[in-house]
Amino acid sequence: MRERARIAFRSGEEAVSFSGYYHNLLQELDREFGVKIKFTGEFLIIYSSNSFPPDLEIFLKDLVELKRRKDILLTKEEIRTAVQYIKQGEYNKLRGTFSEIILISPKGKRIKPKTPGQRKYIELIRKKDMVFCIGPAGSGKTYLAVASALSYFLEKRVDRIILTKPVVEAGEKLGFLPGTFLEKVDPHFRPLYDALYDFMSVERVNRLIENNIIEIAPLAYMRGRTLNDSFIILDEGQNTTNSQMKMFLTRLGFNSKVVITGDITQMDIPNPRDSGLITAINILSEIEGVGIVKLEKEDIVRHSLVQKIVEAYEKIEEKKNKS
Secondary structure, rough: OOEEEEEOOOOOHHHHHHHHHOOOHHHHHHHOOOOOEEEEOOEEEEEEEOOOHHHHHHHHHHHHHHHHHHHOOOOOOHHHHHHHHHHOOOOHHHHHHHOOOOEEEEEEEEOOOOHHHHHHHHHHHHHOEEEEEEOOOOOOOHHHHHHHHHHHHHHOOOOOEEEOOOOOOOOOOOHHHHOHHHHHHHHHHHHHHHHHHHHHOHHHHHHHOOOOEEEEHHHHHHHOEEEEEEEEEEEEHOOOOOHHHHHHOOOOOOOOOOEEEEOOOOOOOHHHHHHHHHHHHHHHHHOOEEEEEEHHHHHOOOOHHHHHHHHHHHHHHHHHHHH
């Protein structure tokens, strides 16, 4: 192997700080591209017997600049995502996502989009008053919406956060479950609680809920209300009827923002053709102030198996449609 490229650090201290974090993580690049990345003194040097994608050197320079200018360090998952884009020659599409921070949790965790599709989603939330996001499980639809809502609240751009979803009896009859109606539907809202707890302490989330600053309630509880100064999220929008979706969308008040998420491949309503989400997307797409984004399996950021599972089920659906 011979030296192919070198990237200079500004000091030995910077080199030590960078290599201390990335030394093991960059071995992923060694394996994927047949190179050897070494830290020598104040340089990061790429050795290789053959040529490698030009985007690899650009990516390494980006890593240095992100650490230097914004103290941002990429995770193992983010590096793996970058590898895929570098291999496809599309790294330039991914570059801006690394520094797009939505929220910093009390534990110092930086919440940010991890794919170009997720970045477009966040940009639409910032630009539009109403955003529809459809995509497969694990693509960050709900997670990024909740992060954005908390960011708006902490920046005092809204006074409260409202999280809602239609309650569909998927496989269980609520009437046979113990407790009041709200106690029965509480498990349906666990994904929303999980997202909140990932961004804030349990104590603070519960305190905000007790003070009605964060409201989590079934969609039916939105009827007759006007929601001003609020960030409102409708989750599982694919399970709304047309009348439910119309009712919800017309709750929008002044200085409020609405995000509707859903996965049109996972419908629990009796007739999927009557999905309020699909109808709304079809008839509202040309209205100014409304944004629509579709996330794909490439945007899945859960365990790598999740993407493979989604692809497997897609193949089954394709076969059904052809037959």
